[in-house]
Amino acid sequence: MMINKTEKLFINGAYCRSESGCVYSSGAKNFPLASAKDLRNAVDGARLAKWPEVSPYNRGQIIYRIAEMLSGRQQEFANYLTDCKDADRQIALCLDRIIYLAGWADKYQQLLSNINPVNGPYLSVSQAEAIGVVAIIADDRDPLLSFLTQVLTAIVVGNTAVVCFDKHPAARLAFGEIFQSADVPPGVINLLSGNNFKLQAVIASHREIKAIVGLDQQFLGSATDSLKRIISSGKHHPGESASINDLAAFTETKTIWHPRSY
Amino acid sequence: MMNDFQKLLNVQVDGVSVDGRCRKFTNRSIKKESKINALEQIIKMIDLTTLEGDDSSGRVARLCQKAQEPMIGAPPVAAVCLYPKMIPEAVRILENSTVKVASVATAFPAGQASMDVRLLDLEQALTNGADEIDMVISRGDWLSGDEQMIADEIAAFKAVCGSKHLKVILETGELGTLTNVRRASLTAIAAGADFIKTSTGKIPQAASLATTLVMLEAARDWHDLSGQKVGVKAAGGIRTAKEAISYLVMVLETVGPEWINPQLFRFGASSLLNDLLRQLYKQQTGVYQGEDYLSLA
């Protein structure tokens, strides 16, 4: 007899059922239908998550460990991708992408920050900082590679993420287990399955969310209330590659001045 | 013109540097005989504390018993620390014991009352028979710049205490920076404190190696300047023997062995005692104690 996993949302480092008590079906299974309250809980978790204090080096190590954990479960994750003809290759690409992004953690700052040659006896430094809580409406053009790229690009520069998706919920929710075993601190990445559009309306107006990826056109108006940063992949497909420019899109620039004198 | 004391008062403290020094204390490895000696010494330096809304004579009686003999073969602690209302009971029980009776006073823990009320609170604690007083400073006033007020209130309370030993609780968790901790320490010492104490134990941030180090350095600098030795009490948040031993290492390497005695250093604790006893038992017999085998404090 198969003991099937009960599918749950992944919020603040733990699996839980939806507050709504509602489900939707995908494949032959039921998946939680995330509600506005679930979103609120996820955003709280993301806001308080102990991620800003983690050093760039440690962020890199944690993301590398995500690859270590996935590596041991490649077959299982390939099996989740039932619609994919090249599932094994997809997982291999995921592994490469995770490791690639892990390697950015302790070096993006060196490309994005600089000393400004100002006209005066001052040290003027500009550096890249995280934006805060980022909502990601997962890209559905492929089941995992784009999703992972978006999430890891957001967090490698210090943001925390609330990720919403409708398709491929089995594979994506299972990544919560990978994040747990990779020592990703609770709240850094939150996974909400369910009707994207309903949630997008709430996300667009939630003031704690500082940036959104993949927001549908129709909600852009409400997102302007708190001047959320709208990050779009544009024509570029996140599954294809990730570059320093993608990381930069998830940062704010802070400039600090200090006199040099005695 | 700045005198030497002013220079001490104005020192800025860097938290990163302090943390680095503290890591070296925790890296010391204290084993075997030195560990047994350290554990026993720490027990003798504990102020066994209960400061709860639901304290009663029954609880105080139990605490005083534990204070006198924490475990068969273990030495008595330095003192018990209680609210003024509980003092008469403790004094009665500990009449023939070496364990001192310390009372909190001056509107513990927040100190947010008039000077009259605080003085009355102090006088009653003394009338009730307290050997030692743990007072609180007005943190809000200090943070808004009224240092003189703190100096004055300490001097006033010390005058009432007379020869009874006065500990000044700085509530370091509310002071914001280590620089402030140092400054408040020196202010309290100059105003007449016999002991400076980290915390009330009533807010989440209690004693830490970093804040205690800064206070020990203040005490050391005062000693270098004036020849007078002032004690330091680390209260709250120290739950394990391992941590307590790091404090002992810190005291040794910062102010020297003369401070490792109850006259000059105290641990304000409750659950720490049983962990010390557990470790002591293990060192002596090789067996780890279970929770049920140790008496409640």
Place this chain on the structure above:
Amino acid sequence: MTDFSFDYQPAPESLTLDLQKKYGLFIDNQMVSPHSKQFFPTINPANEQPLSLISNADQTDVDRAVQAAAAALPAWRALDPKVRSQYLFKLARLLQERIREFAVCEAIDGGKVITEGRLVDLPLAVQHFFYHAGWADKLQYLARDPQPVGVVAAVIPWNFPTMMLAWKIAPALACANTIVLKPAETTSLTALLFSEIVVQAGLPPGVINIVTGAGETGAALVAHPLVDKIAFTGSTAVGKMIASTNSSKRLTLELGGKSANIVFDDCDLDQAVEGVVDGIFFNRGHVCCAGSRLLVQENIAERLISKLKKRMETLIVGDPLDKNSDIGPINSQEQLQLIEKLVNDSPSGAGMYQSDGDLPKQGYWFKPTLFTNAEPGMAITEEEIFGPVLAISTFRTPAEAVQLANSSRYGLVAGVWTNHGSLALKVSSQLKAGVIWQNTYNQFDPSSPFGGYKESGYGREGGRQGLAAYFKDGKK
């Protein structure tokens, strides 16, 4: 009440190593016997006991190693960069798993106290591999057409054996080079242990090669015609020799120093004392960037020196395998004699101070030492001693401090202690030193470039700047 006497009993590290009686040379992923069949012992400086026999590589062995590196280069550079990246991540993780073992090896082979090995050296070495792993597939951000320089010859010193190995191998491999590394003759064991990790990580043969030996081996290596780049860390004297005999190879040198810790009167004195103590007594002063001069503002000199002496009393000189030891033995008899000579030749007016206590009879030991009245012009103030010896002088104004700090042939690092931000930044902009530590000391990170001005060498290690030595831009 009698004083409680708190005596830290010995707390020996319990892990013991299984060393081989004799080690070969690591070439093409194999351990091979030296051509001359000659070996030399490596000694534990704490007790003068021999630990193992190390191969003495001669010209033939060096040639063999360099040929192996050259032969491995075409396939190595042709790999997808992400593969090199993943190899480096593996090296990082495998070394990370064996930190304790390597730290024990550093302690017995070189005299480095176990706490420093476990808490500083080895974690930094691991981090170096980790950091550079992530650059291997991102070099296009540093050059339009990044190409390796080719075969790298690396010669490293005895003061941070594993860390120096990481500082050379990680960037070299990240930029698709292959490498032949020669560790110092008194501390070869960790490099030889590392060869096990190379094999375990599955690196192709010839990418990393290790040849052991003394000065002659190093000289043969850096002169080999198939070597494209030399990376040398060591004494200024040898660095100059290499520079003078080299004409065609790219060269980076990380040499000696006589760095100044500058303490202004408005700093937190206790904090400055920690920095001064760390600066000169960390790793027994066997540090190229040791703060071996203390320049203290005259109006606080007496207080600072008094605190320094008190702090020195808490330093424990002892067996490096004892977890409570702060200062271990001097690395070799030769180095001990050098230190003793410089100290004994010092003028009596220099104010020598050492704490009380005895040193062990066996082994190469030297007490932490201060010279409280060192003046410019004295050998102890000008020459690199490379031991736990601090030369103290005073200054009155910032301009004078800068002048004193800069008047040295060396320019590796400087420490600046003040709570006045503007002063710190202005003084830093005037100091001729490659690294300035403000209100801290001995901070290292693979992302942060390290290297010196003047006779402390040229080139940087770490960060973007450090990588530049290891690649060239094909489109130039």
